[in-house]
Amino acid sequence: MGPTASGKTRLAFELCDRLNAEIISVDSALVYRGLDIGSAKPTAEELALYPHALVDIRDPAQPYTAAEFRRDALAAMQDISARGKLPLLVGGTMLYFKALIEGLVELPAIDPAIREDIERQASIRGWPALHAELAACDPITAASLHPNHSQRIGRALEVYRGTGRALSQWQSEQQEQVLAYRLFQVAVAPVDRALLHQRIEQRLNTMFASGFLAEVEKLYARGDLDRNLPAIRAVGYRQAWEYLSGEIDETTMRAKALAATRQLAKRQFTWLRKWPDLHWLLWKDAEDNLTPALFEKLRDVDFPVDGLY
């Protein structure tokens, strides 16, 4: 795990070389085909060398969800284990990690038309009004949400309308799901924020220099994608989309993309800081070789590294 631009990919490749491991991507943007440069997806050569599960598995027009991720990740873990290898989960989408480890409530799929209707309602009545509505059918969830929390209010409401029962009720009946794997959780990050900001800026510049805009233009030209899709809302893509539709100039787009990336990293840190059983690997410069330190940590917890490398 680790914030964006913290060096996860590099470390993962090195681990693959030393452990008998295979990578499973835990990243909500890498799942989409055509989101390559801007998502910092490993190159085709790298992917050939280090196979990644859960990369390029979805068209940008079709949203991917945390529940699907859990299902797919578990399948990949099983497959990799069955081949005698170690599943190495790599990514920065913390909700996915959480869903995988703790499980989600098992809910039937909900008709997308319900969500559309809720969003239509919200655009005319405002989210606070829907929050009030939620308070009537699911007071527990409503109490935990700010009246402006659009997405979560929408979710709670669609569950109620779609299943006839409150989300909080479903959750209260949720049974603990135990993962059939022993986990060793590691977070990579620079020792201080300024360092990460530096890396983020550098990487973004490289992306632009490597044809990021052309990549988004291609998506834009398809005509069937829009800014409400998760793929197009991804950091960088959203700002490029605004630029291509003439809403902002290039300088603004770059500035906004940079800020959005930093904000993403900040949110990832918020998850990581309170994450249980996490081993931190902090680096201070590009020369830091983290793998030895990681192997030390693995030994500390009696992880069978010796047999693996």
Next chain:
RNA sequence: GGCGCGGUGGCAGAGUGGUUAUGCAGCGGACUGCAACUCCGUGUACGCCGGUUCGAUUCCGACCCGCGCCU
């Protein structure tokens, strides 16, 4: 050198003789099926010096800096 205009928190940008907008960024946080999402919280800043005043960011004067015009 003269005249005019302007100097507000990191940036942008309102405003007022006392109650100290706002947006962006930054920072902190929340988040069980959109999560690279969505949402919440967080800053008395008014160029400098002196004066007027019970009280000046706001009024007056000098000075400094920027812009424009004139010589």
